[in-house]
Amino acid sequence: MTVPLRVPTSTLLVGGSAIADADEDVADLLAATPPDEAPVGPAEEPATADETVRFCLQLGEAMIDATAPVVQVQDALEHVAHANGLPDVEVVALPTALVLSTPRAAQTRTVAVSAGYRSLRLDQVHAVLEVADLAREGEVGPAEGSRRIAAAFASDSPYTAWQQALGYVTSAVGLALVLGGSLTDVALAAVLGAAVVGFEKLTSARAGPYRSIVVLLSAFGVSTVVFTASRTGLDVSLLPALVAPLITFLPGALLTTSVIDLATRQMIAGAARLAAGVMTLVLLALGIVGGANLVGIPASAVAPGGEQALGWPGAWLGVVVYGVGVTIRHSARRRAVPWILLVLVVAYAGQLVGGALLGSQVSGFVGALAMTPVALVVARHPDGPPAMVSFLPAFWLLVPGALGLVGVTSVLGESAGQGITAVVTAATTMVAISLGVLTGLGAGSWALANRWWVRERTG
Structure with missing residues:
Protein backbone atom coordinates (compact mmCIF):
# COMPACT_ATOMS: atom_id res chain seq x y z
CA MET A 1 0.00 0.00 0.00
CA THR A 2 1.43 3.36 -1.01
CA VAL A 3 0.44 6.61 0.67
CA PRO A 4 1.44 9.82 -1.14
CA LEU A 5 3.40 12.32 0.88
CA ARG A 6 1.37 15.32 1.96
CA VAL A 7 4.20 17.77 1.48
CA PRO A 8 4.37 19.29 -2.01
CA THR A 9 7.01 17.84 -4.26
CA SER A 10 9.34 19.62 -6.60
CA THR A 11 11.00 18.94 -9.90
CA LEU A 12 14.79 18.88 -10.03
CA LEU A 13 16.57 19.55 -13.28
CA VAL A 14 19.74 17.53 -13.62
CA GLY A 15 21.78 17.67 -16.78
CA GLY A 16 18.76 18.82 -18.80
CA SER A 17 16.44 16.00 -17.64
CA ALA A 18 13.64 16.37 -15.11
CA ILE A 19 13.28 14.21 -12.05
CA ALA A 20 9.74 14.67 -10.81
CA ASP A 21 8.74 14.04 -7.24
CA ALA A 22 12.31 13.76 -6.00
CA ASP A 23 11.26 13.45 -2.36
CA GLU A 24 9.21 10.30 -3.01
CA ASP A 25 11.98 8.83 -5.18
CA VAL A 26 14.56 9.22 -2.43
CA ALA A 27 12.26 7.74 0.20
CA ASP A 28 10.67 4.90 -1.75
CA LEU A 29 13.57 3.70 -3.88
CA LEU A 30 15.98 3.40 -0.97
CA ALA A 31 13.75 0.61 0.35
CA ALA A 32 15.80 -2.52 0.83
CA THR A 33 13.32 -5.30 0.17
CA PRO A 34 10.40 -5.21 -2.27
CA PRO A 35 7.03 -6.19 -0.80
CA ASP A 36 6.62 -9.23 -3.03
CA GLU A 37 9.91 -10.69 -1.81
CA SER A 155 23.96 -7.51 18.94
CA ASP A 156 27.72 -7.91 18.84
CA SER A 157 29.80 -7.18 15.79
CA PRO A 158 30.46 -10.20 13.54
CA TYR A 159 34.14 -9.27 13.80
CA THR A 160 36.39 -9.14 16.84
CA ALA A 161 38.01 -5.92 18.04
CA TRP A 162 41.39 -6.77 16.52
CA GLN A 163 39.76 -7.69 13.21
CA GLN A 164 38.01 -4.33 13.13
CA ALA A 165 41.30 -2.57 13.88
CA LEU A 166 42.97 -4.52 11.07
CA GLY A 167 40.07 -3.54 8.82
CA TYR A 168 40.76 0.12 9.57
CA VAL A 169 44.44 -0.27 8.68
CA THR A 170 43.45 -2.11 5.49
CA SER A 171 41.01 0.63 4.47
CA ALA A 172 43.70 3.27 5.07
CA VAL A 173 46.11 1.36 2.83
CA GLY A 174 43.43 1.04 0.14
CA LEU A 175 42.59 4.75 0.25
CA ALA A 176 46.29 5.65 0.01
CA LEU A 177 46.48 3.56 -3.18
CA VAL A 178 43.32 5.17 -4.57
CA LEU A 179 44.77 8.63 -3.88
CA GLY A 180 47.92 7.75 -5.84
CA GLY A 181 50.32 7.11 -2.99
CA SER A 182 53.81 5.66 -3.33
CA LEU A 183 55.01 2.63 -1.39
CA THR A 184 56.26 4.99 1.31
CA ASP A 185 52.83 6.62 1.51
CA VAL A 186 51.14 3.23 1.78
CA ALA A 187 53.49 2.15 4.56
CA LEU A 188 52.95 5.43 6.43
CA ALA A 189 49.19 5.11 6.01
CA ALA A 190 49.29 1.61 7.52
CA VAL A 191 51.42 2.58 10.51
CA LEU A 192 49.58 5.81 11.24
CA GLY A 193 46.22 4.15 10.65
CA ALA A 194 47.10 1.61 13.33
CA ALA A 195 48.10 4.46 15.68
CA VAL A 196 44.84 6.35 15.04
CA VAL A 197 42.63 3.32 15.61
CA GLY A 198 44.59 2.52 18.78
CA PHE A 199 44.18 6.07 20.08
CA GLU A 200 40.48 6.02 19.21
CA LYS A 201 40.03 2.74 21.08
CA LEU A 202 41.96 4.05 24.07
CA THR A 203 39.74 7.13 24.34
CA SER A 204 36.42 5.56 23.31
CA ALA A 205 35.14 5.14 26.87
CA ARG A 206 35.16 8.91 27.52
CA ALA A 207 35.26 10.37 24.03
CA GLY A 208 31.50 10.97 23.67
CA PRO A 209 31.33 14.68 24.53
CA TYR A 210 35.01 15.19 23.73
CA ARG A 211 35.19 13.57 20.29
CA SER A 212 36.24 16.89 18.75
CA ILE A 213 39.41 16.78 20.87
CA VAL A 214 40.13 13.24 19.66
CA VAL A 215 39.74 14.41 16.05
CA LEU A 216 42.03 17.40 16.62
CA LEU A 217 44.75 15.41 18.43
CA SER A 218 44.66 12.61 15.85
CA ALA A 219 45.09 15.07 12.98
CA PHE A 220 47.90 16.85 14.84
CA GLY A 221 49.76 13.61 15.54
CA VAL A 222 49.41 12.26 11.99
CA SER A 223 50.45 15.55 10.38
CA THR A 224 53.46 15.93 12.67
CA VAL A 225 54.76 12.49 11.70
CA VAL A 226 54.05 12.96 7.98
CA PHE A 227 55.60 16.42 7.74
CA THR A 228 58.61 15.27 9.74
CA ALA A 229 59.05 12.31 7.38
CA SER A 230 58.86 14.63 4.38
CA ARG A 231 61.70 16.75 5.80
CA THR A 232 63.98 13.73 6.09
CA GLY A 233 63.97 13.28 2.31
CA LEU A 234 61.56 10.34 2.17
CA ASP A 235 59.36 10.06 -0.91
CA VAL A 236 56.17 11.25 0.79
CA SER A 237 53.11 12.51 -1.12
CA LEU A 238 51.36 14.50 1.54
CA LEU A 239 47.72 14.00 0.57
CA PRO A 240 47.67 10.16 0.61
CA ALA A 241 49.85 9.97 3.72
CA LEU A 242 47.74 12.54 5.61
CA VAL A 243 44.20 11.70 4.52
CA ALA A 244 44.27 7.90 4.50
CA PRO A 245 45.08 7.42 8.23
CA LEU A 246 42.32 9.91 9.14
CA ILE A 247 39.66 8.17 7.07
CA THR A 248 37.50 7.41 10.12
CA PHE A 249 37.00 11.14 10.69
CA LEU A 250 36.38 12.23 7.10
CA PRO A 251 32.75 13.45 6.85
CA GLY A 252 32.23 12.52 3.20
CA ALA A 253 28.94 10.64 3.75
CA LEU A 254 27.68 13.32 6.18
CA LEU A 255 28.41 16.13 3.74
CA THR A 256 26.83 14.29 0.82
CA THR A 257 23.72 13.37 2.83
CA SER A 258 23.40 17.01 3.87
CA VAL A 259 23.26 18.07 0.23
CA ILE A 260 20.64 15.37 -0.47
CA ASP A 261 18.58 16.83 2.38
CA LEU A 262 18.96 20.32 0.95
CA ALA A 263 18.06 19.12 -2.55
CA THR A 264 14.84 17.58 -1.21
CA ARG A 265 13.94 20.82 0.63
CA GLN A 266 14.83 19.59 4.11
CA MET A 267 16.59 22.87 4.86
CA ILE A 268 17.08 22.59 8.62
CA ALA A 269 18.34 19.01 8.52
CA GLY A 270 20.59 19.72 5.54
CA ALA A 271 22.06 22.85 7.09
CA ALA A 272 22.67 21.08 10.42
CA ARG A 273 24.44 18.14 8.81
CA LEU A 274 26.43 20.45 6.57
CA ALA A 275 27.55 22.50 9.57
CA ALA A 276 28.58 19.35 11.44
CA GLY A 277 30.59 18.12 8.46
CA VAL A 278 32.33 21.47 7.97
CA MET A 279 33.14 21.61 11.68
CA THR A 280 34.86 18.22 11.43
CA LEU A 281 36.87 19.43 8.44
CA VAL A 282 37.95 22.54 10.37
CA LEU A 283 39.08 20.42 13.33
CA LEU A 284 41.10 18.16 11.04
CA ALA A 285 42.58 21.15 9.25
CA LEU A 286 43.55 22.84 12.53
CA GLY A 287 45.36 19.69 13.61
CA ILE A 288 47.19 19.46 10.28
CA VAL A 289 48.16 23.13 10.34
CA GLY A 290 49.41 22.77 13.91
CA GLY A 291 51.62 19.83 12.94
CA ALA A 292 52.89 21.69 9.87
CA ASN A 293 53.78 24.76 11.91
CA LEU A 294 55.53 22.62 14.52
CA VAL A 295 57.71 20.97 11.88
CA GLY A 296 58.15 24.14 9.84
CA ILE A 297 56.44 23.18 6.58
CA PRO A 298 53.59 25.28 5.12
CA ALA A 299 50.25 23.50 5.28
CA SER A 300 49.61 24.60 1.68
CA ALA A 301 52.09 21.88 0.71
CA VAL A 302 49.23 19.37 1.00
CA ALA A 303 48.84 18.21 -2.59
CA PRO A 304 47.55 15.27 -4.62
CA GLY A 305 49.50 12.02 -4.72
CA GLY A 306 52.63 11.60 -6.74
CA GLU A 307 53.83 8.42 -8.39
CA GLN A 308 51.36 5.57 -7.96
CA ALA A 309 52.98 2.65 -6.15
CA LEU A 310 51.70 -0.03 -8.54
CA GLY A 311 50.92 1.97 -11.67
CA TRP A 312 47.37 2.24 -12.96
CA PRO A 313 46.29 -1.15 -11.53
CA GLY A 314 47.21 0.17 -8.08
CA ALA A 315 44.14 2.39 -7.85
CA TRP A 316 41.80 -0.49 -8.78
CA LEU A 317 43.50 -2.73 -6.26
CA GLY A 318 43.12 0.10 -3.76
CA VAL A 319 39.35 0.18 -4.32
CA VAL A 320 39.06 -3.53 -3.51
CA VAL A 321 41.43 -3.34 -0.54
CA TYR A 322 39.59 -0.27 0.74
CA GLY A 323 36.23 -1.98 0.33
CA VAL A 324 37.31 -5.09 2.21
CA GLY A 325 38.77 -2.99 5.01
CA VAL A 326 35.67 -0.78 5.31
CA THR A 327 33.29 -3.74 5.47
CA ILE A 328 35.34 -5.29 8.28
CA ARG A 329 35.89 -2.04 10.13
CA HIS A 330 32.19 -1.15 10.04
CA SER A 331 30.98 -4.74 10.49
CA ALA A 332 29.00 -5.35 7.33
CA ARG A 333 27.30 -8.73 7.11
CA ARG A 334 29.58 -11.20 5.37
CA ARG A 335 27.08 -12.07 2.64
CA ALA A 336 26.77 -8.35 1.83
CA VAL A 337 30.51 -7.81 1.26
CA PRO A 338 30.64 -8.89 -2.44
CA TRP A 339 27.70 -6.62 -3.26
CA ILE A 340 29.28 -3.64 -1.50
CA LEU A 341 32.50 -4.24 -3.45
CA LEU A 342 30.50 -4.33 -6.69
CA VAL A 343 28.91 -0.95 -5.95
CA LEU A 344 32.32 0.48 -5.00
CA VAL A 345 33.92 -0.68 -8.25
CA VAL A 346 31.03 0.73 -10.30
CA ALA A 347 31.20 4.05 -8.43
CA TYR A 348 34.96 4.35 -8.99
CA ALA A 349 34.68 3.36 -12.64
CA GLY A 350 31.96 5.95 -13.16
CA GLN A 351 34.10 8.56 -11.44
CA LEU A 352 37.04 7.81 -13.74
CA VAL A 353 34.86 7.95 -16.87
CA GLY A 354 33.25 11.18 -15.69
CA GLY A 355 36.62 12.72 -14.95
CA ALA A 356 37.96 11.80 -18.40
CA LEU A 357 34.90 13.06 -20.29
CA LEU A 358 33.52 15.92 -18.20
CA GLY A 359 36.26 16.99 -15.80
CA SER A 360 37.06 16.30 -12.17
CA GLN A 361 34.29 18.53 -10.77
CA VAL A 362 31.58 16.44 -12.48
CA SER A 363 33.24 13.06 -11.98
CA GLY A 364 31.37 12.51 -8.71
CA PHE A 365 28.05 12.99 -10.50
CA VAL A 366 28.84 10.25 -12.99
CA GLY A 367 30.12 7.93 -10.25
CA ALA A 368 26.97 8.41 -8.17
CA LEU A 369 24.76 8.10 -11.25
CA ALA A 370 26.40 4.80 -12.12
CA MET A 371 26.32 3.28 -8.64
CA THR A 372 22.76 4.19 -7.65
CA PRO A 373 20.81 1.89 -10.02
CA VAL A 374 23.29 -0.89 -9.24
CA ALA A 375 22.71 -0.45 -5.50
CA LEU A 376 18.94 -0.53 -6.03
CA VAL A 377 19.15 -3.71 -8.11
CA VAL A 378 21.50 -5.29 -5.57
CA ALA A 379 18.96 -4.53 -2.84
CA ARG A 380 16.45 -6.72 -4.72
CA HIS A 381 18.71 -9.74 -4.45
CA PRO A 382 18.00 -12.10 -1.52
CA ASP A 383 21.55 -11.63 -0.21
CA GLY A 384 21.85 -8.00 -1.23
CA PRO A 385 22.13 -5.28 1.44
CA PRO A 386 19.77 -2.28 1.61
CA ALA A 387 20.73 0.51 -0.74
CA MET A 388 21.92 2.74 2.11
CA VAL A 389 24.40 0.07 3.23
CA SER A 390 25.90 0.02 -0.29
CA PHE A 391 25.82 3.81 -0.57
CA LEU A 392 27.75 4.64 2.58
CA PRO A 393 31.12 3.04 1.63
CA ALA A 394 30.72 4.45 -1.88
CA PHE A 395 30.16 7.96 -0.49
CA TRP A 396 33.34 7.56 1.55
CA LEU A 397 35.22 6.45 -1.57
CA LEU A 398 34.12 9.41 -3.67
CA VAL A 399 36.13 11.48 -1.16
CA PRO A 400 34.39 14.86 -0.94
CA GLY A 401 35.70 14.97 2.63
CA ALA A 402 39.28 14.62 1.45
CA LEU A 403 38.87 17.40 -1.11
CA GLY A 404 37.30 19.67 1.48
CA LEU A 405 40.09 18.90 3.95
CA VAL A 406 42.69 20.04 1.44
CA GLY A 407 40.82 23.28 0.84
CA VAL A 408 40.28 24.17 4.48
CA THR A 409 43.89 23.28 5.30
CA SER A 410 45.13 25.57 2.54
CA VAL A 411 42.98 28.45 3.77
CA LEU A 412 44.24 28.05 7.33
CA GLY A 413 47.77 27.73 5.99
CA GLU A 414 47.54 31.17 4.39
CA SER A 415 47.26 29.89 0.83
CA ALA A 416 43.89 31.56 0.38
CA GLY A 417 43.66 31.37 -3.40
CA GLN A 418 44.45 27.67 -3.55
CA GLY A 419 42.27 26.96 -0.51
CA ILE A 420 39.17 28.74 -1.77
CA THR A 421 39.49 26.95 -5.12
CA ALA A 422 39.72 23.60 -3.36
CA VAL A 423 36.75 24.38 -1.09
CA VAL A 424 34.62 25.36 -4.10
CA THR A 425 35.71 22.16 -5.84
CA ALA A 426 34.70 20.13 -2.79
CA ALA A 427 31.31 21.83 -2.62
CA THR A 428 30.75 21.22 -6.33
CA THR A 429 31.71 17.58 -5.84
CA MET A 430 29.20 17.12 -3.02
CA VAL A 431 26.39 18.68 -5.06
CA ALA A 432 27.36 16.59 -8.08
CA ILE A 433 27.31 13.37 -6.05
CA SER A 434 23.93 14.19 -4.55
CA LEU A 435 22.37 15.07 -7.88
CA GLY A 436 23.91 11.92 -9.33
CA VAL A 437 22.13 9.90 -6.64
CA LEU A 438 18.81 11.61 -7.38
CA THR A 439 19.23 11.05 -11.12
CA GLY A 440 20.22 7.45 -10.46
CA LEU A 441 17.08 6.99 -8.39
CA GLY A 442 15.05 8.06 -11.39
CA ALA A 443 16.87 5.56 -13.61
CA GLY A 444 16.54 2.94 -10.90
CA SER A 445 12.78 3.45 -10.66
CA TRP A 446 12.47 2.81 -14.39
CA ALA A 447 14.65 -0.31 -14.12
CA LEU A 448 12.70 -1.69 -11.17
CA ALA A 449 9.37 -0.96 -12.83
CA ASN A 450 10.37 -2.68 -16.07
CA ARG A 451 12.51 -5.41 -14.45
CA TRP A 452 14.79 -5.22 -17.48
CA TRP A 453 17.44 -7.41 -15.86
CA VAL A 454 15.01 -10.33 -15.42
CA ARG A 455 14.02 -12.51 -18.36
CA GLU A 456 10.43 -13.59 -18.25
CA ARG A 457 10.04 -17.35 -18.04
CA THR A 458 7.96 -18.93 -20.76
CA GLY A 459 6.43 -22.37 -21.29
Missing part, protein backbone atom coordinates in the same frame (compact mmCIF):
# COMPACT_ATOMS: atom_id res chain seq x y z
CA ALA A 38 9.77 -9.70 1.88
CA PRO A 39 9.69 -12.53 4.39
CA VAL A 40 6.39 -12.67 6.21
CA GLY A 41 6.59 -12.94 10.00
CA PRO A 42 4.02 -14.39 12.37
CA ALA A 43 0.71 -12.56 12.65
CA GLU A 44 0.43 -10.04 15.47
CA GLU A 45 -2.52 -8.67 17.37
CA PRO A 46 -3.59 -5.26 16.04
CA ALA A 47 -1.46 -2.60 17.70
CA THR A 48 -2.94 0.20 19.76
CA ALA A 49 -2.32 3.81 18.80
CA ASP A 50 0.15 4.24 21.66
CA GLU A 51 2.10 1.14 20.62
CA THR A 52 2.24 2.38 17.03
CA VAL A 53 3.49 5.81 18.11
CA ARG A 54 6.16 4.29 20.37
CA PHE A 55 7.34 2.01 17.56
CA CYS A 56 7.46 4.89 15.07
CA LEU A 57 9.60 6.87 17.50
CA GLN A 58 11.96 3.93 18.01
CA LEU A 59 12.19 3.24 14.28
CA GLY A 60 12.67 6.89 13.33
CA GLU A 61 15.36 7.36 15.95
CA ALA A 62 17.19 4.28 14.63
CA MET A 63 16.96 5.49 11.02
CA ILE A 64 18.35 8.90 11.98
CA ASP A 65 21.21 7.14 13.78
CA ALA A 66 21.78 5.23 10.52
CA THR A 67 22.24 8.63 8.76
CA ALA A 68 19.25 8.05 6.47
CA PRO A 69 18.10 11.14 4.56
CA VAL A 70 15.35 12.94 6.43
CA VAL A 71 12.80 12.51 3.64
CA GLN A 72 13.28 8.73 3.83
CA VAL A 73 12.68 8.77 7.60
CA GLN A 74 9.51 10.82 7.29
CA ASP A 75 8.10 8.72 4.47
CA ALA A 76 8.83 5.42 6.25
CA LEU A 77 7.14 6.53 9.48
CA GLU A 78 4.07 7.81 7.64
CA HIS A 79 3.73 4.46 5.86
CA VAL A 80 4.25 2.50 9.09
CA ALA A 81 1.65 4.57 10.94
CA HIS A 82 -0.85 4.18 8.10
CA ALA A 83 -0.30 0.40 8.00
CA ASN A 84 -1.15 0.28 11.72
CA GLY A 85 -4.30 2.39 11.65
CA LEU A 86 -2.94 5.94 12.06
CA PRO A 87 -3.33 7.52 8.62
CA ASP A 88 -2.88 11.15 9.69
CA VAL A 89 0.55 11.33 11.29
CA GLU A 90 2.79 14.36 11.03
CA VAL A 91 6.54 13.74 11.30
CA VAL A 92 9.31 16.28 11.82
CA ALA A 93 12.71 14.60 11.54
CA LEU A 94 15.97 16.37 12.29
CA PRO A 95 19.53 15.02 12.65
CA THR A 96 19.29 15.28 16.46
CA ALA A 97 15.56 15.03 17.18
CA LEU A 98 12.32 13.43 16.04
CA VAL A 99 8.82 14.83 16.62
CA LEU A 100 5.68 12.84 15.86
CA SER A 101 2.09 14.08 16.16
CA THR A 102 -1.42 12.81 15.43
CA PRO A 103 -3.33 16.13 15.14
CA ARG A 104 -6.45 14.71 13.49
CA ALA A 105 -6.83 11.54 15.56
CA ALA A 106 -9.57 11.08 18.17
CA GLN A 107 -6.89 11.59 20.82
CA THR A 108 -4.15 14.02 19.83
CA ARG A 109 -0.63 12.85 20.65
CA THR A 110 2.59 14.81 20.25
CA VAL A 111 5.83 13.14 21.32
CA ALA A 112 9.51 13.79 20.73
CA VAL A 113 12.81 11.99 21.26
CA SER A 114 16.45 12.93 20.83
CA ALA A 115 18.35 11.13 18.09
CA GLY A 116 21.62 11.03 16.24
CA TYR A 117 23.79 10.29 19.26
CA ARG A 118 24.63 6.70 18.27
CA SER A 119 26.99 5.51 15.58
CA LEU A 120 25.63 2.33 14.03
CA ARG A 121 27.63 -0.44 12.41
CA LEU A 122 26.71 -1.47 8.87
CA ASP A 123 25.11 -4.69 10.10
CA GLN A 124 22.92 -2.65 12.45
CA VAL A 125 22.00 -0.25 9.64
CA HIS A 126 21.11 -3.33 7.58
CA ALA A 127 18.81 -4.66 10.31
CA VAL A 128 17.12 -1.30 10.97
CA LEU A 129 16.33 -0.68 7.30
CA GLU A 130 15.01 -4.22 6.88
CA VAL A 131 12.59 -3.59 9.75
CA ALA A 132 11.57 -0.26 8.19
CA ASP A 133 10.80 -1.88 4.85
CA LEU A 134 8.80 -4.73 6.37
CA ALA A 135 6.92 -2.45 8.75
CA ARG A 136 5.92 0.06 6.08
CA GLU A 137 4.22 -2.78 4.17
CA GLY A 138 2.53 -4.16 7.27
CA GLU A 139 4.57 -7.38 7.26
CA VAL A 140 5.95 -6.64 10.74
CA GLY A 141 3.90 -5.07 13.51
CA PRO A 142 5.06 -2.68 16.23
CA ALA A 143 5.78 -5.41 18.82
CA GLU A 144 7.92 -7.53 16.51
CA GLY A 145 9.56 -4.48 14.93
CA SER A 146 10.54 -3.10 18.32
CA ARG A 147 11.97 -6.48 19.31
CA ARG A 148 14.07 -6.66 16.13
CA ILE A 149 15.45 -3.14 16.52
CA ALA A 150 16.34 -3.78 20.17
CA ALA A 151 18.04 -7.03 19.15
CA ALA A 152 20.03 -5.20 16.46
CA PHE A 153 21.27 -2.61 18.95
CA ALA A 154 22.19 -5.30 21.47
